[in-house]
Amino acid sequence: MKLNELTAHEALAAFKAKxxxxxxxxxxVKNAINRTExxxxxxxxxxxxxxxxxxxxxxxxxIAIKDNICIxxxxxxCASHILKNFKPLYDATVISKLRESGANFLGHSNMDEFAFGxxxxxxxxxxxxNPWNLDCVPGGSSGGSAAAVAANxxxxxxGSDTGGSIRQPASFCGVVGLKPTYGLVSRYGLIAFASSxxxxxxxxxxxxxxxxxxxxxxxxxxYDSTSAKIEIPDYTKSLINDAKGLKIAIPKEYFIExxxxxxxxxxxxxxxxxxxxxxxxxxxxMPHTEYAVATYYILxxxxxxxxxxxxxxxxxxxxxxxxxxxxxxxxxxxxxTRNQGFGQEAKRRIMLGTxxxxxxxxxxxxxxxxxxxxxxxxxxxxxxxxxDAIITPTSPTTAFKIGEKTSNPLSMYLSDIYTISANLAGxxxxxxxxxxxxxxxxxxxxxxxxxxxxxxxxxxxxxxEQNTDWHKKRVNL
Ligand code: GLN
Numbered sequence: 063m064k065l066n067e068l069t070a071h072e073a074l075a076a077f078k079a080k081x082x083x084x085x086x087x088x089x090x091v092k093n094a095i096n097r098t099e100x101x102x103x104x105x106x107x108x109x110x111x112x113x114x115x116x117x118x119x120x121x122x123x124x125i126a127i128k129d130n131i132c133i134x135x136x137x138x139x140c141a142s143h144i145l146k147n148f149k150p151l152y153d154a155t156v157i158s159k160l161r162e163s164g165a166n167f168l169g170h171s172n173m174d175e176f177a178f179g180x181x182x183x184x185x186x187x188x189x190x191x192n193p194w195n196l197d198c199v200p201g202g203s204s205g206g207s208a209a210a211v212a213a214n215x216x217x218x219x220x221g222s223d224t225g226g227s228i229r230q231p232a233s234f235c236g237v238v239g240l241k242p243t244y245g246l247v248s249r250y251g252l253i254a255f256a257s258s259x260x261x262x263x264x265x266x267x268x269x270x271x272x273x274x275x276x277x278x279x280x281x282x283x284x285y286d287s288t289s290a291k292i293e294i295p296d297y298t299k300s301l302i303n304d305a306k307g308l309k310i311a312i313p314k315e316y317f318i319e320x321x322x323x324x325x326x327x328x329x330x331x332x333x334x335x336x337x338x339x340x341x342x343x344x345x346x347x348m349p350h351t352e353y354a355v356a357t358y359y360i361l362x363x364x365x366x367x368x369x370x371x372x373x374x375x376x377x378x379x380x381x382x383x384x385x386x387x388x389x390x391x392x393x394x395x396x397x398x399t400r401n402q403g404f405g406q407e408a409k410r411r412i413m414l415g416t417x418x419x420x421x422x423x424x425x426x427x428x429x430x431x432x433x434x435x436x437x438x439x440x441x442x443x444x445x446x447x448x449x450d451a452i453i454t455p456t457s458p459t460t461a462f463k464i465g466e467k468t469s470n471p472l473s474m475y476l477s478d479i480y481t482i483s484a485n486l487a488g489x490x491x492x493x494x495x496x497x498x499x500x501x502x503x504x505x506x507x508x509x510x511x512x513x514x515x516x517x518x519x520x521x522x523x524x525x526x527e528q529n530t531d532w533h534k535k536r537v538n539l
Contacts, residue, residue: 065090066214067536070123070271073217077122084122085113087217088166091124095168095215098539101196104210106187108169109136119164121278126210126219129170130177131262132251133157136167140253141185142175144403145379154251155286156220156262156279163278168216172206176370177227177255178407179203180477183468186405191464192234193537194503198461201231207265208235212537218275219265224255225358226457226481228263229493233456233506236495236535238266238523241481242276243513244488245290248283256365257288259358259485268533269494269523273297276516292514300520303528306340309449310522315351316454316480328497328505329455336453336526344449348441351483353434358482359475360418360431367415370408375399410471439487446512451522454480456493456506480508490516494523495532504532 065087068076076082099105106129114122127133130140132150134157139145153161160167174184182190182205190205192198193213200209204221208231211219221228223241232239240263247262254260264275276297283289312333317326333343374396375381382402384394404412418427445452457477467474484491489510496507507526511518527533 064214066094066217068217069267070121070217070274073123074121084119084164084166088113088124091168091216098213098215101191101539102193102209102213102215103188103190104171104206104213104215105168106139106141106170106172106185106206107137109133109167111136111167114161114164114166116162116164121274122164122166123217124166124168125160126168126171126207126216127157128204128207128219128221129173130222130253131156131220132253133167133170136170138170138253139186139379140176141173141187142403142405142408143186143380144373144399148379150251152251155248155283157251159279171204171210171219174203174205174407175405176366176408177203177222177224178366178411180226180230180474181467182206182231183464184405184407189464192461193539194236195461197463198503199234199464201234201461203227204265205231208232208237208239211235211237211265211267213539214536218267218271220262220279221265222252222255222260222262223485224259225362225485226478228265229456229481229491229506229508230478232265232493234461234504236504236532238269238272238492238494238533240264240272240276240492241484241490242280242516243490245288246280246490246514246516248281248286248289250283250285254369256362257369258365259362269520269527270298270301272492273301273520290514295517297516297520300517301524302521303525305336305522305525308336308341308451308522308525310336310341310343311346311445311449311452312343313348313351313452313454314345315348321455321458322460322499324460324499325455325458325505329507332496332507332526333453335529339525339529346445348445350434350437350441354438354483354486355475355479357431357434357438358486359414360427361435363411363415364419364428365415367412367419370412373400373403379403407471435486438483442483442487442489450511450518452510454508456480456508460499460503460505484510489513490519492519492523494527496530497532
C-alpha cells in the first residue's frame with residue numbers, strides 16, 4: 063500500500079516502527095495531490111505552509127481544512143468571490159489545537175459557497191468531482207474534504223456540518239464523517255453559516271481515525287460561548303468491537319418513498335449484521351421528522367442572512383464600486399459589493415432569511431419554526447430514553463450527476479432529508495461506509511446517539527465496521 067493510502071493510525075504506527083517519517087508521508091501526500099488534483103479539484107487553495115517541526119508531536123499527520131475554517135495568514139474564502147484575498151488574522155481554535163499536535167496543513171478544501179449546498183457545485187473555484195466517478199458530485203457542502211480523503215490526497219480532513227455537510231459527502235465518497243454534539247468542538251474561527259446548527263468535525267478513512275481526530279479537536283473553549291464545559295474522554299477507549307446488548311431504534315419515517323433500492327438493501331444488510339452481533343432493533347416512529355427540512359430551511363436561512371450581513375465591502379475581502387461615477391454613496395458600495403461578491407444560492411438564502419425575519423412574517427415563520435424545532439428534539443429525547451442509538455441511511459440516494467440538481471433548488475434541499483434533524487436536535491451523528499450501489503458508488507450508514515454520547519456512537523460504528531471491509535476499499539484514479 064502507498065503511504066498516502068494509509069490511515070492516520072497506521073501512519074502513526076509506522077512512525078513508531080521507524081519504517082517511515084512524518085516528512086516522507088507529507089511528501090508522498092503532496093505528490094499524490096500533484097497527480098490527482100486536476101481530475102478531482104478537491105482544494106480551493108493549496109498552501110505552502112512551512113513544515114510543522116514540533117517535537118514530540120502527538121499526530122504529525124497531513125490534513126485538509128475546509129475553506130471556512132480560519133488559518134492565520136492563509137486565504138480562507140468560503141469558496142466565495144466576496145472573500146477573495148481574505149487572510150484571517152488568527153487561527154480557529156481547532157487549527158491551534160492541531161498545530162499543537164504537529165499537524166501539517168495542506169491547504170483549504172473546496173466547498174459550496176458559504177457551505178450552502180449539497181454538491182460542492184456552487185464554489186467560486188468550480189465543482190469538485192467524486193473520486194469514485196468523476197461525472198458525479200462528491201456531495202456537499204464539505205465535498206472537497208470528503209473527496210480529498212477518498213482520493214488519498216490527504217490522510218484526513220476537517221469539515222463543517224450545519225444540516226448534513228459532513229455526513230452526506232462522507233456517504234457519497236465512501237469515507238467516515240462525524241458531526242459532533244453541538245458544543246463539543248469550538249466554533250471559534252469557523253466562518254458562521256447558521257450559528258445554532260454549525261459544528262466542525264472529522265473526515266477519515268475509518269472509525270479509529272475518527273476517534274483520534276476528535277480527541278485532537280474537542281474541548282471547552284472560552285472564545286466560543288456555546289462551547290460545553292465537559293470532561294473530554296479518550297474516544298479511542300470506545301473503540302470496542304461488541305454489539306451485544308445494544309438497543310437500537312429504526313425510525314420508520316426514514317425508510318420512505320424516494321429511497322433508492324440499493325441504499326435500502328445495504329442499510330438492511332448492515333442492520334442484519336449488527337443483529338447477528340447481538341444488537342436488538344426496534345422500529346419506532348419519530349412523528350415530526352416530516353417537518354425537519356422545512357424547519358431547517360427557515361431557521362438556517364434566517365441565521366445565514368444575519369451572519370452574512372457583515373460582508374459589506376468594508377471589513378473583509380472584495381470591495382466593488384459602481385461603474386457609474388455619480389453613484390458612490392456608502393449604500394451603493396454595499397450593494398455593488400454584495401451583488402458582485404455573492405453567488406446565486408447565497409443571494410437566494412439571504413432573501414429567504416430576511417423575509418422570514420421581517421416584522422410581518424417573523425411570528426408565522428421564524429417563531430413557528432423554533433417551536434417545531436423543539437418538537438423534533440423531543441422526538442429524539444423520547445427515543446433515547448429507551449434506546450442507545452438510532453440507525454438510518456445517511457442519504458436517500460448515492461452521488462448524483464454533476465448538474466443534475468442545480469436548476470432545482472428544492473430537489474437539492476431534499477438530499478439532506480436524513481441528516482438535518484440531528485443538527486436541529488444538537489445530537490452527534492456519524493456516517494460510515496456500508497456498501498456500494500450497482501453502479502459502484504458508495505453508500506453510507508448514519509448512526510445517531512444522545513448529546514455528548516460520542517462514546518456509544520464510536521462503539522456502535524466500530525462494532526459494525528470491524529466486521530466489514532467497506533472502509534478498506536481505496537479508489538483507483
Ligand atoms: N445542504 C444543507 C444546506 O444546503 C446543509 C449544508 C451544511 O450542512 N452546511 O443548507
